[in-house]
Amino acid sequence: MPVELKGALETIKAMRKFDPDLLKEMNKEIRGVMVPMRDKARGYAPSPQPDNLYGWAEGSVGKKITKRNSAFRQFNVEGRVRLFPLYDHKTVVAGIKYSQAPSRRNRSGFRSLYYIYNASAAGAIYETAGRKNPGGDPASKSNNPGAGAHFINRMGPLYGDKQKERGRMIFRAGYEDRGKAQDAVIMAISTTIEKFNKLSKGSYGLAA
Amino acid sequence: MALPNLVFSVASQYDGKGLAKAQKDIKSLGKTVQSFAGAFGVAFSAAAIVQFGKSSVKAFSDAQREGVVLNNTLKNLGLAFAGPEINRYIDSIGKLYGVTGDQAVPAMQALLSATGSVTKSQEMMNTALNIAAANNISVSDAAKGLSQAYLGNRKALSQYNTGLTKAELQLKSFDDVQALLDKRLKGAATEAAGTYAGQMLILKENAEQAKEVIGKGLVDAFKILAGDKTTEDLAETMATAANNTARFSRELAKVIKTLTAPIDFVSGSLAWFIENTQKYADLLIAGDPSGFFRKPVTGPEARPLIAQQSPGERTMAVKAAQEAEKRAKALRKIEQDRLNNLKKIAAEQAKKLALDKASAFLNQANKIFDLERIQLQAAAMNKQTEEDKLRIRLKTEILDLEMAISEGNVQGAAKFASLINQDAQLLANLRQSAFSLSDVPNPFEDWLSTLQDVLNELLKLSNYKVPLEVQRTTVRAMLDRAAPDIAALQANNARVSAQYDNPQTMVRSLLDRAAPDIAALQSILASAPRMAEGGVVTNATMALIGEAGPEAVIPLNRMGSMGGTYVTVNISGSVTTERDLVDAITQGIYNNQASGIPINYSTVY
Numbered sequence: 001m002p003v004e005l006k007g008a009l010e011t012i013k014a015m016r017k018f019d020p021d022l023l024k025e026m027n028k029e030i031r032g033v034m035v036p037m038r039d040k041a042r043g044y045a046p047s048p049q050p051d052n053l054y055g056w057a058e059g060s061v062g063k064k065i066t067k068r069n070s071a072f073r074q075f076n077v078e079g080r081v082r083l084f085p086l087y088d089h090k091t092v093v094a095g096i097k098y099s100q101a102p103s104r105r106n107r108s109g110f111r112s113l114y115y116i117y118n119a120s121a122a123g124a125i126y127e128t129a130g131r132k133n134p135g136g137d138p139a140s141k142s143n144n145p146g147a148g149a150h151f152i153n154r155m156g157p158l159y160g161d162k163q164k165e166r167g168r169m170i171f172r173a174g175y176e177d178r179g180k181a182q183d184a185v186i187m188a189i190s191t192t193i194e195k196f197n198k199l200s201k202g203s204y205g206l207a208a
Numbered sequence: 209m210a211l212p213n214l215v216f217s218v219a220s221q222y223d224g225k226g227l228a229k230a231q232k233d234i235k236s237l238g239k240t241v242q243s244f245a246g247a248f249g250v251a252f253s254a255a256a257i258v259q260f261g262k263s264s265v266k267a268f269s270d271a272q273r274e275g276v277v278l279n280n281t282l283k284n285l286g287l288a289f290a291g292p293e294i295n296r297y298i299d300s301i302g303k304l305y306g307v308t309g310d311q312a313v314p315a316m317q318a319l320l321s322a323t324g325s326v327t328k329s330q331e332m333m334n335t336a337l338n339i340a341a342a343n344n345i346s347v348s349d350a351a352k353g354l355s356q357a358y359l360g361n362r363k364a365l366s367q368y369n370t371g372l373t374k375a376e377l378q379l380k381s382f383d384d385v386q387a388l389l390d391k392r393l394k395g396a397a398t399e400a401a402g403t404y405a406g407q408m409l410i411l412k413e414n415a416e417q418a419k420e421v422i423g424k425g426l427v428d429a430f431k432i433l434a435g436d437k438t439t440e441d442l443a444e445t446m447a448t449a450a451n452n453t454a455r456f457s458r459e460l461a462k463v464i465k466t467l468t469a470p471i472d473f474v475s476g477s478l479a480w481f482i483e484n485t486q487k488y489a490d491l492l493i494a495g496d497p498s499g500f501f502r503k504p505v506t507g508p509e510a511r512p513l514i515a516q517q518s519p520g521e522r523t524m525a526v527k528a529a530q531e532a533e534k535r536a537k538a539l540r541k542i543e544q545d546r547l548n549n550l551k552k553i554a555a556e557q558a559k560k561l562a563l564d565k566a567s568a569f570l571n572q573a574n575k576i577f578d579l580e581r582i583q584l585q586a587a588a589m590n591k592q593t594e595e596d597k598l599r600i601r602l603k604t605e606i607l608d609l610e611m612a613i614s615e616g617n618v619q620g621a622a623k624f625a626s627l628i629n630q631d632a633q634l635l636a637n638l639r640q641s642a643f644s645l646s647d648v649p650n651p652f653e654d655w656l657s658t659l660q661d662v663l664n665e666l667l668k669l670s671n672y673k674v675p676l677e678v679q680r681t682t683v684r685a686m687l688d689r690a691a692p693d694i695a696a697l698q699a700n701n702a703r704v705s706a707q708y709d710n711p712q713t714m715v716r717s718l719l720d721r722a723a724p725d726i727a728a729l730q731s732i733l734a735s736a737p738r739m740a741e742g743g744v745v746t747n748a749t750m751a752l753i754g755e756a757g758p759e760a761v762i763p764l765n766r767m768g769s770m771g772g773t774y775v776t777v778n779i780s781g782s783v784t785t786e787r788d789l790v791d792a793i794t795q796g797i798y799n800n801q802a803s804g805i806p807i808n809y810s811t812v813y
Contacts, residue, residue, distance in 0.1 A: 003218070004220055006221065109223050113219040113221060114217065114218050114219050115215045116216045173216075186219065
């Protein structure tokens with residue numbers, strides 16, 4: 001669960017304006033904590049595909065290129081609905097990224113300051129499949145209603161405590177880290193802000 | 209960009225600007241929606257008026273079509289004079305029970321076609337309303353079933369919970385069945401109409417009728433406005449008029465609301481109003497070219513029923529009513545004939561059933577009169593004369609019964625069956641003692657029970673009473689048959705009582721009875737062999753022993769142990785072989801044994 005920091009954004013903006021070196025130093029320190037976690041999460045991406053889900057794997061050597069696995073695929077012909085993304089280890093690994101650019105507001109109004117995210121669709125599927133319905137969609141109208149459960153079971157277990165904080169790559173790395181990275185980041189931010197406040201005391205007032 | 213739940217964030221900040229913006233957006237949206245709703249409401253109200261006008265015209269045209277079809281049916285049935293009355297009746301049941309015209313008209317058509325009578329059709333329609341309410345079916349279906357039942361097909365009635373079997377439904381007259389249905393389902397339609405669903409139906413039907421009236425007015429109005437155009441043109445004109453009306457309403461509201469507005473606005477609205485209502489004003493001022501507004505209502509609905517008819521029409525109506533009554537009478541007669549025929553058929557079937565039973569009894573009788581068996585029994589029983597007579601008489605009666613059955617004479621059959629029953633009982637009694645001596649099975653046991661059943665059936669069917677003389681004869685025959693046994697019993701009783709009264713007489717009597725046996729025993733003893741000289745006995749023999757002194761009776765096979773004679777045969781001279789010698793001796797012993805002399809021997813060689 002991310003820690004809410006009141007006034008952090010404003011402080012960062014101020015730091016960027018008045019003491020960019022201090023901000024860079026802080027970001028570097030935080031990056032030093034977050035990137036190993038990102039790399040660990042990348043290491044959890046199965047290769048060439050999860051278990052033996054061969055049909056989900058994309059573009060293996062010698063495989064016939066169809067409209068489903070073509071590199072140019074985007075939409076189907078009816079209704080412009082995106083096709084189910086195929087799994088490509090390289091894409092999934094590259095899609096796990098670290099960012100320190102504040103995100104947009106989510107539905108609850110919060111903005112993430114330092115975070116790891118999954119940019120690839122297949123990676124997101126592998127990360128979260130089975131969070132809500134571990135046994136597949138109970139209201140499935142498919143001709144093969146057990147396919148969802150089969151797909152999820154092949155991917156292995158989800159790691160994490162709460163439903164929305166469970167996953168197989170990024171969230172697994174965060175779960176196994178047991179909050180050390182978060183503590184380090186908070187500590188770095190607090191220290192830096194404190195330092196910045198000391199430096200700017202009397203001139204700009206206190207931040208955070 | 210990552211999805212919200214796919215971000216592993218270690219630090220975040222609440223951004224309240226989003227919420228404020230969202231609230232602002234919601235307010236803005238609310239204003240937009242409000243203004244849109246206003247505009248939409250204006251457009252919708254106009255469209256609703258147009259739609260209502262169209263549906264009203266459609267309701268009117270549907271009602272008119274139904275009315276034309278019904279009137280045509282009435283005309284074909286010679287009941288055209290009753291058209292207005294039936295229309296009023298249909299309207300009234302619509303208002304009272306919520307029965308729509310599209311149900312009531314086909315229902316009434318079916319009933320009128322079946323009965324040919326307006327009164328009967330209305331009666332049956334009331335029954336159909338109750339049936340429909342009680343069974344949750346449509347009135348047209350109920351009326352269809354009733355009309356079929358009226359014409360003889362009672363299949364549908366079995367579904368209406370009459371509590372009658374199919375056979376009863378077939379046998380009862382339609383009036384009886386209808387009365388039963390009315391009794392059982394009385395008030396069902398009224399009850400159903402009192403429910404919420406019923407009230408909704410009534411409201412709907414009344415609204416439909418109102419729509420029909422409005423539709424008729426609209427059609428007339430637009431006919432005046434648009435001349436003799438097509439329906440589409442009329443609808444278009446109607447839409448335009450409705451739009452104008454809506455706009456008028458809206459503008460009028462604005463005028464009321466903005467009474468304090470500048471006078472030029474009011475004058476502009478008035479100018480618009482005058483411009484758009486010019487043709488109505490022209491219509492009112494210049495007069496109605498077709499005379500629609502000036503003429504009094506001249507339709508058939510404006511006149512009372514009698515006043516609508518000319519003397520010629522009244523004569524025709526009376527004539528048609530008479531014909532309808534005649535036809536209804538003919539239909540009633542046909543229905544009555546059909547019921548009578550059904551009753552006759554049922555009675556014939558009952559007769560046939562009884563005669564079939566009698567026929568089965570005859571088949572059974574044929575098995576009994578097996579000549580071979582009769583002869584065997586007669587030889588065994590030595591009562592040929594009496595039994596033969598009975599059998600012959602029975603056979604004659606059976607032939608008479610066959611004749612009666614073939615002629616369909618139930619009373620005759622009952623009479624002969626009664627006689628057969630009587631004689632068969634006599635025959636059975638005669639046979640009773642024989643059965644204890646004979647192995648021949650008693651064929652009368654089953655036959656008599658069957659015969660009794662058949663007789664009962666026939667007597668019931670024909671109301672035939674067994675004559676008193678026959679009953680007396682039967683009793684007398686039974687008493688005659690029992691008379692010897694009764695006499696023997698009485699004699700036996702007298703003899704036993706006499707014997708027990710005098711012991712000496714009883715002993716003498718016993719001795720007298722035993723005298724022949726004693727004499728026979730004495731004779732046997734006199735002729736018995738005497739064994740004082742000895743002898744050989746090889747089978748059971750009564751003999752006199754010890755008559756001349758003590759004797760020993762020794763079984764021959766124990767003679768050796770009792771000191772029997774040993775004979776040693778010494779052979780001197782030459783024989784052919786030793787075996788030949790043994791064989792010669794053995795043969796000689798066998799010969800002696802065959803002549804009754806027991807000899808035990810053994811050989812050593």
